[in-house]
């Protein structure tokens with residue numbers, strides 16, 4: 047157990063009361079309880095309010111492009127399998143702009159942890175609807191209410207048999223921390239859909255709203271059929287906890303090239319290059 | 328005896344043109360001759376009409392040929408399409424079963440007799456051509472054994488039988504077309520541009536390749552796939568080009584030398600990542616193998632129309648270098664250099680190739696691996712980790728450490744940032760950081776490759792070109808000079824940045840200057856004008872998707888030559 051002060055204290059640009067503050071504390075606690083020091087992990091993010099988290103704790107960080115956090119994150123893990131890799135970004139970044147990468151990451155199953163700060167809104171750009179905004183929700187850019195159906199990330203992830211699928215709520219601090227910890231300990235791609243309220247632009251899905259609805263699941267997370275049913279529930283009740291878990295070898299453990307640790311340490315084998323060249327004779 | 332021998336083979340996709348041409352190329356190169364081949368392929372898997380053109384010489388040969396001594400027609404359509412390209416006299420190989428009216432130079436091969444089954448027709452054709460060219464049977468036998476060993480002894484021996492009876496038939500019934508003699512055959516290799524790029528990358532210690540399949544770049548990724556486990560390279564087929572490029576950036580951040588092979592359409596999707604490489608100062612090598620656009624364009628043809636795309640790709644301003652290989656050697660050495668330059672300048676470096684160069688097999692002497700300078704390394708130290716600043720601006724090149732290597736925390740950021748890598752909005756820091764990044768251009772400028780000049784010192788006609796068309800310019804120049812024209816050519820293998828001192832005197836000393844490019848708007852001439860003010864008015868532009876040849880250039884030069 048490390049002191050969470052190890053990860054530093056930074057001035058943030060988040061609104062006071064934003065759920066992101068709680069997520070940050072949970073992440074630090076999950077790291078501390080696993081004894082992971084700042085230089086021992088990389089945090090990767092995209093762009094949005096959530097994605098700024100990289101700048102608010104001591105870490106190796108890659109703050110990339112909007113929607114593209116998962117791509118560098120998976121490559122970092124493949125290039126250095128000894129690294130712990132965390133990805134954090136918003137619902138818009140991850141499920142909207144980066145939707146294709148989300149699907150591919152589930153299939154690829156690289157051993158990284160994805161924490162989506164799901165506030166069901168675009169926070170940084172001040173209140174447009176996101177893929178998880180509920181139908182009928184009147185947002186800045188949807189004066190008639192959102193017509194589109196919301197994207198259900200956990201149902202999609204379970205349907206695709208993602209290796210680890212969990213949902214939690216930043217306001218249930220212990221639950222959030224423990225869920226992150228479990229996700230990080232899971233050997234494979236792990237999704238944590240973290241409801242984290244945007245107090246400035248989402249007046250529907252508030253702290254009180256989530257608090258009244260989030261209920262811990264009780265099913266066996268290895269039971270896919272039940273997980274599939276539970277994952278589709280969202281509304282009057284929001285199931286939280288580990289919805290689905292299925293262990294299978296992650297890509298970084300399957301590639302023979304990754305077996306000797308970080309790729310950059312491997313010297314160039316000029317004799318092998320020469321042999322390959324002379325094969326063209 | 329010809330000084331050179333020019334050959335064209337045509338047939339439908341799926342008929343095995345690739346196999347025959349591949350085996351023939353290897354046999355010719357193993358016999359010590361120099362060669363260059365050009366594939367003309369339709370974007371389909373079956374049917375249509377493809378052709379392969381081969382130029383063989385006793386000395387190194389340059390561009391693809393325009394006229395031919397021999398046409399090997401694998402389909403009747405091929406006869407109609409190519410008979411006018413035959414030299415006089417020329418030979419046409421056809422199938423006796425087509426019962427074509429006899430014409431001078433036509434040789435009807437009894438494939439039905441020579442090849443007991445249709446699958447053996449290719450080997451029969453190979454045997455006939457091989458015998459006509461005077462190649463030893465052993466040059467084909469060893470290859471057939473390698474090729475079919477996995478399929479069992481019976482298949483190997485059937486193929487060898489067909490080969491030998493076809494060679495025998497040709498010796499008795501077909502005219503001989505002996506290959507140019509070589510006095511002192513040297514050991515040569517045969518490969519295409521993409522294969523040379525793969526070798527260059529491997530020699531540079533490439534460790535990660537992110538790609539999404541797109542002709543004509545795919546074979547680079549495939550070449551790396553086959554080397555991946557042995558050479559320690561992770562080659563990831565991404566879900567799209569955006570992911571491919573962003574993955575390469577992530578891997579590079581983690582210390583792995585990274586390459587991204589693609590073509591124009593795929594590269595267009597990568598441009599935001601190019602910009603990210605610029606601001607985050609991440610070394611990545613992009614290989615853009617051009618094909619004709621816009622959009623899907625002509626998928627299997629060639630063009631040089633993405634110079635401006637690559638030059639301006641990515642929003643914002645940041646330094647970059649663009650290398651444009653002209654030869655197979657360039658493909659190898661410049662790819663190797665690109666990795667070094669990317670690390671030294673901590674940013675994106677581009678290798679701009681094209682379909683012709685990518686797929687044209689050539690003979691080449693083995694690359695000299697001893698002369699390769701070691702690739703620059705990131706900062707693999709960890710002194711004073713508490714105070715490490717990724718974007719330390721004491722020097723334009725900040726120490727680039729690798730996350731997890733030591734205790735230093737490495738922060739890469741897409742926002743404008745301070746020295747540590749944290750988001751800032753302060754105008755002063757912004758300006759200083761932008762100036763720091765732009766100052767890295769000096770590193771790139773310090774090793775810009777000057778264009779290669781050849782020909783008369785004060786030419787009446789100076790041809791200017793870049794990339795894969797340079798070889799043709801050299802050939803045209805030599806031909807003009809033989810005919811008494813004072814001619815020269817200026818060939819650029821680095822198209823950005825440009826250092827005017829290295830070529831302006833050449834442009835100014837020339838009478839008429841002509842730009843020769845594989846595009847419709849003379850992009851390189853435009854770039855020269857923008858950077859130097861020098862206006863090249865005369866152009867020879869090819870944008871029908873076909874490879875530039877000396878014949879094409881000569882024809883277009885006629886009015887200019889007459890006005891000289």
Ligand SMILES: Cc1ncc(C[n+]2csc(CCOP(=O)(O)OP(=O)(O)O)c2C)c(N)n1
Pocket residue numbers: 093094095096097112135136137138139140163165167168169170171176244
């Ligand atoms: C390519 C690109 N498109 C759009 C934007 C503008 N943009 C920045 S953040 C954002 C949405 C953020 O929403 P979300 O990912 O949910 O994060 P939040 O701010 O809610 O935490 C958008 C559209 C951008 N930075 N880059």
Ligand code: SF4
Pocket residue numbers: 059060061063064065066095096165169170243244245246247
């Ligand atoms: S706008 Fe919303 S998401 Fe952004 S910091 Fe404020 S409360 Fe949080």
Ligand SMILES: [Mg+2]
Pocket residue numbers: 094136137138163164165166167168169176
């Ligand atoms: Mg959001």
